[in-house]
Amino acid sequence: MTTIDHTSAGAVSSSGARSVEDIRNDFPILTRQVHGKPLVFLDSAASSQKPSSVIEAIDTYYRTYHANVHRGVYQISEEATEAMEKARVKVARFINARQSKQVIFTRNTSESINLVAYSWGGANIHAGDLIVLSEMEHHSNLVPWQLLAQRTGARLEFIPVTDSGELDLATYEQLLQQGPKLVAITHMSNVLGTINPVQQMIAKAHAAGALVLLDGAQSVPHLSIDVQELDVDFLCFSGHKMLGPTGIGVLYGKKALLEAMPPFMGGGDMIRTVKLRQSTWNDLPWKFEAGTPAIVEAIGLGVAVDYLKALGMNAVQRHEQEITTYAMEQLSTLPELTIYGPEASKRGGVISFTLGDIHPHDLASILDQEAGVAIRAGHHCAQPLMERFGLSATARASFYVYTLKEEVDILIQGLRKALQIFSL
Structure with missing residues (x-):
């Protein structure tokens, strides 16, 4: 297994670890300039850049075997079907799902959460039922549950966020005593970076009789995830945040739950038989994949998973921990x-x-x-969390496998320039 080497900036070290400089050679966009300066991309929490292997896989698909899947009996359709379903297996193994049929391809994390809210929620949530969320959720893990509560008369309660940016677990345990049907929480905050103790939280939710949906949009790209060890009921994440293409997301669910859930959308591929007045549904995972799926996007995601597995997710996390520690130290030197x-x-x-x-x-x-530095500014689709801290917006720098300490230094230089411009 290849790992990230922080000790050298050259080629692969004698230990087999790849330097960050070597890894950066896999990302063509990192060679471009903006405003006459090298691009410093510090917005990977919004969407990551793509390695050449992913770009080439997409190009190869369109050049050599593009066809619709699951339907054609000719060679290139069979090739496309095989490549897409192999990608599903790769994703399942990446998160250690028991079976690939537990991996549902969607467009993104938002659609995955909405699928659960409409399908499972519509069948299982009723007036007066409690859904527990938190104050640090992305809008994508708030709005679907608000809509479900409006449709059903369910109620929402929220785990508070402490001044240090962590979940108030004492209040969480009090909310569990009210017997919620569902706990839907983020694994890692897209604003604060907080990694929540979800394994402990899932166990306590299950003891209280609740299911758990985990928003893994920020965690799956950066941490080693084992859905069996976590014992999570639903996990949602996006391909474009983990080196893959846009337009592809994943819903993982426990098999029994997915099998009991009604379809989310109707159309081709999700049916077994269709008559004029009634239909029967396909097996998992296709029951939830109506119409022509995101074929090449799924294939690209599979290649992205290959890339991350070759680096090793523990190495990915260690690298980001090192960069984050360094960045926080350097940012703390700036006045105001x-x-x-x-x-x-x-x-x-x-x-x-x-x-x-x-x-x-x-x-x-x-x-x-x-400075050619790309960061995110705004409420980061987490307005309630902004309000919790009395803010309308923040600046956000976020890192990934290709981030260098030197890029953090350029960020700091740019911030000092801003202080000069505003004479602070």
Whole structure:
């Protein structure tokens, strides 16, 4: 297994570990310039860049074996079907699912959560039932449950976030005493970087009789995930945040739950038989994959999984931990800068901050123009969390396998330039 080597900036070390500089050679976009400066991409929490292997797999598909899947009996259709279903197996193994049929391909994390809310939620949530969420959720793990509550009369309660950016687990245990039907929480905050103790939280939810949906959009790309060890009921994540293409997401679910759930959408491929007035449904996973699926996107995701597995997810996390620790140390040297969230050891590669009275959008613009640095600015689709900290927006830097400490230094230089511009 290849791992990330932090000790050298050259080629593969004698131990077999790949340096970050070597890894960066796999990402063509990292060679481009913006505003006459090398691109410093620090927005991987929004969407990661893609290695050449993923780009080439997509190109090869369209050039040599593009055809619809599951239906054609001719060679290139069979090739496309085989490649897509192999990708499903790769994803299942990546998260250690028991069977590949537990991996449902969707468009993104949002669609995966909506699928559960409409299908499982519509069949199992009734007036007065409790759904437990948290204050740090992305809108994608808030709005579907709000809509379900409006349709059914269910109620929502929220685990508070402490001043340090962690979940208030004492309040969580009190909420569990109210007998919720579902707990839907993020594994890792896209704003604070907080890695929540989900294995402990899942066990306690199950003891209280609740199912658990985990938003893994930020965790699956960066941490080693084992759905059997976690014993999670549903896990949702996106391909584009883990080196794969856009337009492909995953819903993992326990087999018995998925088999009992009604279809989310109707159309081709999700049916077994169709008559004028009634139909019967296909087996898992195709029951939830109506119409022509994201074929090449799934194939690209499979190649992205290959890439991450070759690096080793423990090595990926160690690298991001090192970069995050270094970045927090360097950011802390700047006057007027406030970092939100826990210490580096309790977070992933995400840092949200404010710099004096400079609006985060102005800050992001200055960094882009003056330093070629791409960061995110805004509420990060987590407005309730912003309100919790009395903010309208933050700047956010986020890291991945290709991030260098030197890029953090360029970020710091750009922030110092912003301080000069605003004379703070």
